[in-house]
Amino acid sequence: MQRAREDLVRGEARAARDRLRSLVDLRPDDLEVRALLAQAYRQDRQWPEAGRWGYLVESAASPREREMFEKHASRGHRRLTEARLRHLLRTPRLAEIADNSGRALLRGLPARTYAHSRGGLVIWTRCRVAAALAWWRWR
Incomplete structure (x- = not known):
């Protein structure tokens, strides 16, 4: 971890990101490694990734970074589920790496949905379009 700081x-x-990503795999519950990884992504102006690694700790990512991560992570999905979040954050225990604000985010996950829009129009996935067309023909 000292080399990554240097x-x-x-x-x-x-180089720091490469070192820290391997450390996250070895120590998935280490908050310091996650905060440093968020900082490394922030230095390269990769805001969604900075939000990813600081998502459940209030001081590790800004609200805008979290929002960008949620939008990026829910691409192709209607909602960001706890199982998907465990996969993206590379930890089996989300509550152990979350502070109070992170736990509040976890509690609110089931109710949050994300509509991706471009120019005010919702981008539908293929299955939603097929379902809408089938309903329209049936009508």
Whole structure:
């Protein structure tokens, strides 16, 4: 972890990210590694990834970064489920890496849905379009 910190100080965010991603796999519940990984992505202006690694800790990611991560992670899905979040954050225990605001996000996950829009029009997935067409023909 010290080498990753040194890489960040030198401005070598990519090297730091590589080191930290392997550390996340070894220590999935280490909040310091996740905060450093968010910082490394932030240095490279990859806001959705910064929001990903700081998602459940209020001080590790800004609200805008979290919002960008949610939008990116729910692409192709109607909602961001707890199972999908466990996969994306590479941890089997979400509550252990969450602070109070993160736990509030987890409690609110079942009720949140994401409509992706471009120019005010909702982008439908193929199955939704097929279902809408079938309903229209049946009508």
